[in-house]
Amino acid sequence: MPSLERSVPWVRKHGAVTYAALLTVQTLAVGFLLWIVFPIFSSMVANLGERQEIPVSSLIAVLSGTVVLQASYWARIRWVAVCPPCQSIFVAHVVSFAARLTFLFGGVFFSTIFFRHLPEASSLPPLGQAVLRGVSIVMVLFGLFCYSTELERLAKAVEDQSVH
Structure with missing residues (x-):
């Protein structure tokens, strides 16, 4: 699959800016998704055993945020190479840590919803x-997975500039 960076001069010239x-x-x-989802998550945890409306x-805000996240992620994957701003093992570790925290939050969110609603399976x-x-x-979880994968790619590129 040809890279837009190779075929469009503007993207090649401004690849780092585009990235x-x-x-x-x-x-x-x-950030927007977490801002929308966190109050829902908090309400579920605070009111265990009660149905949450x-x-x-x-739901529309979550859908919109997820569509923007997915569109920007797949556009980056398809057309723009990872452009690390520096080369630093410390920065790479910080970015990798942020990636794992992002996905960890998604796992906690899913676990809370799944185990909270498991007893209600009969109704x-x-x-x-x-x-x-x-x-x-599933869309939120997949979006968080894609974002954490993107951060992991950036961390690898920051650690070793030859990795793209």
Whole structure:
């Protein structure tokens, strides 16, 4: 699959800027998702055993944030090489640590939802709601996985400039 960097002069000339912009969009999208999801998560933890109603506006916000995250991630994968800003083992460790924390939060979120709702398996919500919520959860988890993978790639590139 040809790289846009090789075929479009502007991207080749401004690859580092394009990479930084796409990584920034991904980071802002993850921050937005955490900002939306954290109150839901806190409510679930604070009110264990009670059914939680998630507003449709929150589900739409999660969907929107996830679409932006995925679009910027896959655009980066498809067209822009990783452009490390420096070479430093310390910075590489910090970025790798951030990547793992991001995915750890996703795992904790999923575990809380799964184990919180496991006892309710006998009284499931209507099929449409269940599918929408399930898809939303999987989309957020996959988005966090993609972002943590992106940070891991950056960490490897910062550690060794020859890794792209």
